[in-house]
Amino acid sequence: MEKVGYFCTFTPKELIRAAGFLPVRVLARNDSVSLANTHIQSYCCSQVRGSLERMLNGELRFQGVVFTRSCDSLMRLADIWDRNSEMKVFSMEFPTKIDHRAKEFLIEEFYSLKETLENWSGREIDEKNLSESIRIYSELENLLKKLFEIEPDYHLILNAETETPEEVIRLLRLRFEEIRSKKERKKDDTIKKALVTGSVCPIPEVMELIRDTGFRIIDDLCTGSRFFTTFTKKKIPDTMDELMDFLAEKYLKKAPCPTKNYPEDGRFKYLIEKAEDVDAVIFLLLKFCEPHFFDYPQLKEKFEEMGKKTLLIELEFPISTEQLRTRLEAFYEMLEE
Amino acid sequence: MGKIKKLNSTARMREIMLGYYFQGRQTEINGWVTSGAPVEFLYAMDIYPVYPENHGALIGASKLGTHFSSFAEEKGFSQDLCSYARCDIGSVFAGTSPVGGLPKPDFLFACNNICNTVVKWYEVLSRIFKVPLFILDIPFVRKELKESYVDYVENQLYDFIDFLEKIKGESFDESRFRKVLKLSVEGVESYRDVLHMGRNRPSPLTCFDAFLNMAPIVCLRGTQQPLEFYRSMKEELDERVKRGIAAVDDEKHRLLWDNIPVWYRLRWFSEFFAERRTCMVADTYTNAWTGLIKTGTGDLLGAVAETYIGIYLNIGLEEMAETINKLIDLYDVDGVVIHSNRSCKPYSFGQYEIQKMLSVPSIVVEADMTDQRAFSEAQIEQRLDAFLEILD
Incomplete structure (x- = not known):
């Protein structure tokens, strides 16, 4: 299956799949960059620089890439990408202001994306393949949600972002069987709950370090629960207009991201609620990520x-895990005092 | 030794801006607005606009950028954030600034056609001051402008009028608004005429003069003042041309500046180039304020929407490069100095690509618009000297 890359979790991957492509999230590796240095400045975040590096070194084989409006760095990356690769590039706007005007505008953008994807693939997106695509992703999201309530798994979430949903659903089912077959786990009083909130962190080792320190993670990461969390419970409708409306609502009601402006300071409210019964909060932020650092x-x-x-x-x-381990341990000890 | 020839207009500008800041203490209602926002709505309703970005520039020019940033940094705001925002938020915490701090806002108005930073910055302010925030959400136009973008913005402009009417307790007067728009257009025209004086060979002004004197078109656009000010500034420049006075003696090279100025080093750059018989005749920053609102046709708010969507920072890199190439031709320059500004990502990311599309040689120097800590004098001097050598 041909692949189409995307960066932001506000990209309707359902449309990409309905056009016959495998949607693959573009994520940086835990490496330093070299080729990207002549295309973008050093005061840009590792996710943008690292993704660009992967494109420049020929690692990514995509038919096209979809950039969704989120932050200033990604907004400019679209052009840099376009000028330095053979891939097709499409920029989709997503409203920054999530209010009563947002949906109508977003639906228009979804229709433009639909048309673009159809041109790329030569396959029509119809009610049948779109509703099937919506169905399979919502199944995947529900399973991920269930798993994260028990215990976040950052390898599986990476799979979910980059592989076919059928395959990841199979892996998730296996995992649930494993969990069921295990004996009732003992409650461990020394385990502390930490809300881990932040931007992109596609490095499972970092999350494992947090867990190994003794924390149970309540996730609010862009490469964690924000990938699959949305607050709609509607039934999948039938007509194209209704399906687009359904999708728009799904993405507008996603777990809040700091690149958007929500009424009544929605993101703060959401996180305050999420933090209610945790012992600590860990901010895991990419250096130079303005949206997160302004909120911090x-x-x-x-x-x-x-x-x-x-x-x-x-x-x-690349991250130095030793240094990170020391800081996490010191933090954990401080909580014990 | 290159002498800087001061313009008399700059002293007049200082008086005007002093008056502007003084007025801020006396007005009943004020709104803090971003530099790319349609301020005409505020002036049409007699609401005083406060410009935190201009305030940031002023703090930077006073070489107090690092000082005021530190008040924000102590509260946890990262040193990697936009330094205008750090200076502004820092001066709120400090309770003062070179102009005694800004008056407390009654509302906040952020338009993201210049960056997404302003949305976050104004959210921070709205939590501090607990006042309403209106975001005018402008779609980014990387390739082509869609009708749905204009509709989306136009609809929000209606929402904004409702918002202002509630704040002010008065209804919006369209004929008054048209008058303000007319003044805005005329002000922009007179400002453009001033900038275009840089086309003369030798040029009677440098872009550093343009930077120093840009505050009225940003802050007072839509009032009578910029009109009168820039007309008199133009007269002064005409006089210079008539008498054969050049901004830089024996002008040898003509250059274009890209990005926001390094406010705390304006004088340093002026002297540096003057010593090397190089005139920085124009820049992309002040030229960004020369877009005219097309007020002729019926759909007034649609025209306003289109103008504010189409501004320089809200377009793709290819169109940006095209704009710079037009400036290169218009001002007949030999090269471009590109300021890679740590504080401004949308203005700086993509500069390496733009370089490849320019019709003349260019050089990138890294600094920051207000934070002195990001300025390495020796390195910049060396890079610029090497660049000027290529042009020789």
């Missing part, structure tokens, strides 16, 4: 008012 000081203040201790980890790839 005031969010931190809110959490501290709730009596939570917080830790800020700034990520730049």
